[in-house]
Amino acid sequence: MEMLRLATAGSVDDGKSTLIGRLLYDSKSIFEDQLESVERTSRQRGEEYTNLALLTDGLRAEREQGITIDVAYRYFATPRRKFIIADTPGHIQYTRNMVTGASTANVALILVDARKGVLEQSRRHAFLASLLRVPHLVLCVNKMDLVDYDRAIFESIRDEFKDFAAKLDINDLTTVPVSALNGDNVVTRSPNMTWYEGTSLLHYLEDLHIASDRNLIDVRFPVQYVVRPMHNAFHDYRGYAGTVAAGVLKAGDEVMVLPSGLTSTVESVDTFGGSVDEAFPPMSVTVRLTDDLDISRGDMLCRPHNVPAVGQDIEAMVAWMTDQPKLRPGQLLSLKHTTRQVRAKVMDLQYRINVTTLHRHEGVPHLGLNEIGRVRLRTTQPLFFDEYRRNRVTGSFILVDEASGTTAGAGMIIRS
Amino acid sequence: MRAMRYELSHLDMLEAESIHIMREVAAEFERPVLLFSGGKDSIVMLRLAEKAFWPAKPPFPLMHVDTGHNFAEVIDYRDRRVAEVGLRLVVASVQQAIDEGKIDDETGPRASRNQLQTAVLLEGIEQNQFDAVFGGARRDEEKARAKERVYSFRDEFGQWDPKNQRPELWSLYNSRHKRGQHIRIFPLSNWTELDVWQYIDREEIEIPSIYFAHKRKVYRRDGMLLAFGPQVTLLDGEETVVETVRYRTVGDMSCTGAVLSGARTVTEIIDEVASTRITERGATRADDKVSEAAMEDRKREGYF
Incomplete structure (x- = not known):
């Protein structure tokens, strides 16, 4: 059974919680005690319908204020796939939360209300999904029951969204007309929309081909940990543990080590169960080489004729996630990229992007909470990286504020 | 189920993610510890730790917060398993803390030592200066946990501040902390109860x-x-x-x-x-x- 990660975006008004509730309920992933607890709370509050948002809003402050504060993770499985939903709130801190949820997602699901059409918020969500390069995007036009399942309304929303999406870097866009409340096109095809020729949302999610979204070409193996057993049975064992970021590694392959530039050959790819023939993303393995080289955490294995960029000057789109401090030129931050920890200086803030209009504002002094901009950084040590559009692992980094320790920024590398 | 080339099952992916997290912690923290109670989640954690560092032993000890009201079968199991993997076990004892007058036992028919565990756990962490504490909590267990990070930051008092959590992106974990603070690490965050059982079955773990x-x-x-x-x-x-x-x-x-x-x-x-x-x-x-x-x-x- 494969695993698929889904990020959902939208506000309560769009019926996002109802849609998630429907997916969980129809796949029998909501338990009786959870449903009872939600029904009880709904009744106490005098709400007319069972408020399925209460299923995901777990924190006391959220229940008290009726808002969703944070990314919530939900799990459900069908006989064909295990699903992880990163459910992000639509209003509050939407950028920070959606960037977080989208960073690991295979699919982004954006909801619009069929009566309201494409809103500013829908554009923002589409932009963020494209910025984070979520490989597949699904637009759910919800509440079709409230517009009499009208095909023309659906098509006009779909076309408007497509026009906007054309300006973005979106590879794969699918649109599904649904009614989360009634279950139309959520799990099974709806008899109310016979004009719709696509599949139900769940069927789409179960069937979507995601294996090819990984980069199996450019071998990238960031060394995470050096395994040295120090006991007699494995006296001379020296293995480089890590997670394959891209490409396929196997015994006999010639590899180059960065930063040294030395080459060697893969002796074996080890796991607890023994050696494996091949390692590919996102496997966690231990690689042994035929030569005794000086390799430590933060180094990277690649192929001699396919190496990442090596350098200290980086250009990236940065999403800023804290108000204290703001990102500004001259600032010194801690930067984590693959298994490398370095310091970085902000050399230049080229522009801030308006996430709704995509307009670029040049000459801004800083980036505040939930703002996104193009930034030039210089690092204390070289990084081994690729463009984010080519590799989400070797193209991403986080920025950490050294005073507070918080994760202050998320970076997607454009080029060196 | 057809197995395509370069396809991983959900258990393989969950395992790879958990191992990645454990190696990251071993590399970036000074004194990690793995909470081991003999419960199924911590059993899976220990197996993952064995896998992550094989053929070396996991580079951290185990800790059990012993309430003194444990099931005998579980304590037997715990000791047998600890001997098998050859790791050091730190036992933080609620009974001992009560005997030393550090905490008061609850009395009455509804007495529970559940609350008392927290104080003993925190003292165990402090005394041993552990800076990373692996726990087997999963996000599917409870709604507050659904929003907790894999790296869950704790202040000097061991407190969790749910409204002020660090964003967690990609597989880039932020290990930054000051002396006296620690980070709880939850490598099983994305596992469900069913995943845990399927894994126990697949790995044939006792x-x-x-x-x-x-x-x-x-x-x-x-x-x-x-x-x-x-x-x-x-x-x-x-x-x-x-x-x-x-x-x-x-x-x-x-x-x-x-x-x-x-x-x-x-x-x-x-x-x-x-x-x-x-x-x-x-x-x-x-x-x-x-x-x-x-x-x-x-x-x-x-x-x-």
Whole structure:
């Protein structure tokens, strides 16, 4: 059974919680005690319908204020796939939360209300999904029951969204007309929309081909940990543990080590169960080489004729996630990229992007909470990286504020 | 199920993610520790730790917060497993803390040592200067946990601040902390109860016998079946009965309920879990029933 990660975006008004509730309920992933607890709370509050948002809003402050504060993770499985939903709130801190949820997602699901059409918020969500390069995007036009399942309304929303999406870097866009409340096109095809020729949302999610979204070409193996057993049975064992970021590694392959530039050959790819023939993303393995080289955490294995960029000057789109401090030129931050920890200086803030209009504002002094901009950084040590559009692992980094320790920024590398 | 080339099953992906997290912690922290109770989640954690560093031993000790009201079968299992992997076990004892007058035992028929664990856990962390504490908590267990990070930051008092969590992106974990602070690490965050059982089945890992159906003297309280033992005082109207039960979670005897079950093998447990309609904690944990936000409140104070 494969695993698929889904990020959902939208506000309560769009019926996002109802849609998630429907997916969980129809796949029998909501338990009786959870449903009872939600029904009880709904009744106490005098709400007319069972408020399925209460299923995901777990924190006391959220229940008290009726808002969703944070990314919530939900799990459900069908006989064909295990699903992880990163459910992000639509209003509050939407950028920070959606960037977080989208960073690991295979699919982004954006909801619009069929009566309201494409809103500013829908554009923002589409932009963020494209910025984070979520490989597949699904637009759910919800509440079709409230517009009499009208095909023309659906098509006009779909076309408007497509026009906007054309300006973005979106590879794969699918649109599904649904009614989360009634279950139309959520799990099974709806008899109310016979004009719709696509599949139900769940069927789409179960069937979507995601294996090819990984980069199996450019071998990238960031060394995470050096395994040295120090006991007699494995006296001379020296293995480089890590997670394959891209490409396929196997015994006999010639590899180059960065930063040294030395080459060697893969002796074996080890796991607890023994050696494996091949390692590919996102496997966690231990690689042994035929030569005794000086390799430590933060180094990277690649192929001699396919190496990442090596350098200290980086250009990236940065999403800023804290108000204290703001990102500004001259600032010194801690930067984590693959298994490398370095310091970085902000050399230049080229522009801030308006996430709704995509307009670029040049000459801004800083980036505040939930703002996104193009930034030039210089690092204390070289990084081994690729463009984010080519590799989400070797193209991403986080920025950490050294005073507070918080994760202050998320970076997607454009080029060196 | 067809196995395409370069395709991983959900268990393989979950395993790879957990191993990645464990290696990251071993590389970036000075003094990690893995909480090991002999419960199924910590059993899976220990197996993952063995895998992550093989053929070396995991580079950290284990710690058990022992309430003194544990199931004997589980303690036997714990000691056997610890000897097998050859790691050091730190036991943080609630009984000892009570004996030394550091904390007061609850009294009365509804006494529970569940709350007391938090203080003993925090003291164990402080005394040993642990800076990273691996726990087996999963996000599917409870709604406060659904929002907790894999790296869950704790201040000098061990407190969790749910509204002020660090964003967690890609697989880039932020290990930054000051002396005296620590980070709870939850490598099983994305696993469900069913995943855990499927993994135990696939890996053929031994588990304590109380997870399988057995006859036990129990009494009914707050809709749960609790084990009868010398520490239990029955309330008016309560009586003991012998039932065929098994445990879905392993915790303190005073607040961990058994479920009626005939499941005698891991496969039968998987069938039962797959068809059950009540959450694991909802069915079996009295400690979560105190209020809607009982788990959140305990977590804020530094609970597991």
